[in-house]
Amino acid sequence: MTSKIVRTTAQFVTPAVLLYGLYLIIHGHVSSGGGFQGGAVFASSAALLVVAFGSERVSSLLQEHRLVAISCSGALMFIGLAFAGMGTTFFFNLFAGSPLFGNVPAYGPNPEDIWTGGTVPLMNIAVALNVVAGLSAIVLAMALATVKRGDDK
Amino acid sequence: MIRRVGISLTLIIIAVMFFASALLMHPFGAPPSIMDDYIIENSQQETGTNNVVSAVVFDYRGYDTLGEATVLFLAATAVIMLFRSRKGEVAEK
Amino acid sequence: MDALVLHSPVLAVAIPLLAAFITPLIGRMNARARDTFVIASLVALEFVVIVLARDVWAHGIRVYTLGALSASLTIPETHMVPVRLILEVDGLGVLMALMSATVALAGAIYSIASIRPETGQDRFYTLLLLLTVGMMGIQLTGDLFNLFVFLEILSISGAALAAFRTRFVDAVEGGFKYLIVSTVAALLLLMAIALFYGQYNALNIAAISHAMQYTVLDKIALALLAAALLTKSGAVPSHWWVPDTYTPAPAGTSPIMYASSLTCLAALFRVVFSLYGVQMSLATVGWLIIMAGVLSMFVGVTMALRQTDIKRLMVYHVISQEGYMLLGVGVGLAVLGDPQAVAAYGREAIAGGLFHVINNAFFKGLLLLTGEALLFRLGTRDLNKMGGMGRNMKWTCAFFLIGALAISGVPPFNGFSSKLMIYEASYHLNPMLTIIALIVSVMTLASFTKVFQSAFTGPPLPEYRDVREVPLSMKIGMGILATATVVISLFPSQVVNGIVYPAADALIDQAGYVSAVMGGG
């Protein structure tokens, strides 16, 4: 628990951080960014909250087993998309050319068309889920471990 | 003393090795690019992705990225495992 | 069925990976369902690997291009080099994959009972499955960077498993040590990969091998690769982390972690033979590997003779046995440039080394499990505090005898067959090597005789009068490895000709490995 200035700033900065992370994730396939980068930005808000409000309060909000479940489902979605291409080969870009994210740009410059990329934007989201939950869980677990001396001495 | 000499020797050998490879490497700014040129030219038609790095990460080398996501998942699992609460554990020597 | 055969190279990695992601979700609901699920997925893995192995033995090297229009389309039609990530499975790959899958299954079944007193079981099984993923991935890949990624999966899960019993400071320290060592090793490997990428703009093993000019940079890369993979496998110049890491590892994972070391050893063979191969004069490298092997044998067994902790003693034998494998393959490598010598004894030497790898994975894994079984029931690993357990723990005693006789090279066990091949081949190169290997073998026998006497013979000590046999699942786990040992012992020539020689030939035949990806001949 730190000073009021830090807490107030955190309240204002966190939504901006979350929005920027979301932008990086969703626009990962048309501009710089992607699931890992956006996910890391997103998870940094968890670190910010821990600094401002203390790890106990944050961990009651973001419970460990929920984070694990989100991380698992992100990873499952990713490997599921890879399995979906199995009709051809593992990791085949199934949706390129299909109605879902299927626009295929010609070689060369083109405007930022978000409806492109096939499985890539979906995989970005899957990886982002995995990264957000995984990094938050790591940050929270380590922060909690340095605060309370566990029952295992 | 012997330890010091050993450390210095190892460091000198490794330093020579790495500085030599830095000088023998292709001139900075002009890499060979037979594989990457193909990817730059074809990533838009093959994957529909304008961001070539995303195309490499999720399509051409997606399997590596699966491994990478696994590593992160693994680290989260491992850290949670290390700080688990151990109530109710059967005391064993 | 055709689809299964077609996709088997990637399924062998994807099945345990998928299982690892699902395990935490099931584990939150029901522990028994989770155990069943883990075992079922490992059985499925074993099945897929057998399907893959039969296909590779029948039709030769298999390639699998991930994300391409067809799995066999390694190079895009308008291009000269592979662009996508390619899996390449040859005789060595399936040999090691079969070994890893079997050991992982045995270890997981053994863990059901042995891990029951601990907390954090969901995490334990996830880590165990991911360790298996790491082993399978390294064996089946044809891409250097992919090898690095799976090596990291293997290292991190191995370190976390070594530290699993967090209440012991040894365990945490062992895990930390292992993690530092393997991270540095993996970074050296990544440096070598970067050197290749900077020169040839390729990451595929076959493509690099095809383009290689054998420059000074390639030699530096070879030094980095060899240092990294020898460190990870725990041979002598860097054996110091092995006992501290493997001794505190939880019961069922010891054989799997041992198999992961052997996997790194096989990756070293893959790099030296398939990446550099005959065109570079590898005699010096061969002799260096032989020296590392001889030193490992000797140092390992002499350190083992001094131990009184049963598991630590067995772990020192791990180092010593790795020496035999390095000796066998090193002899083959030293004469690789000379086709006549290869035909006369080099091929046999490599086959002997590889045969020893799989034999060891089974009987050494069995021994580690029996050591853990004694700890499970007696609560101590100190040999001086044990005694007379032969009467109370008959099964464990029998399994221990099988393992100990096999590791000491007593005929007709499989340890004898593989050691004989190594003796014969190394005798051609230099008789001194054979003599040292024989002496080490005798010392191994002496060491295990000591363990047998102190743990199993004699009247039971009064404080252990009521000790019972270990639970069923632990017996099954040990039984799988014991059965594998006995089967190989009964049919050594079939196993060698059917499984081991294809692996040795795959290593020698560098041109075949390259042309499977690059086309042509």
Added chain:
Amino acid sequence: MSLILQNMPFLAVAALICVSLYIMMTQRNLIKIVMGVTIFQSAVNLFLVALGYRSDGVAPVFTSGPVELMVLPVPQALTLTSIVIGVSTTALMLSLIILIYRHTGETDAEKSRRVKG
């Protein structure tokens, strides 16, 4: 001489690696050893990115602007992978140090018995 100036980024990588190995071999504090490993990771990442640089290249993303010479995309993907792996190993190493500290009250390699990186 011109070669030295031109390959300055690669030489910087070599220097960083030497620094990190020196730290890992001489320091006894576990946290400092982890710092050494992290510097090594950064050096390798720098090397990978530097390998992919083309003079006057732009980031490999197609936008509405004209298509110019692009830097190589694969090293960037490899660096991304390597960074994520580095974060994971560092997190695990620091967690293990926290546990060692709980057990022994020390982060010194020699005082806390057998750990020696």
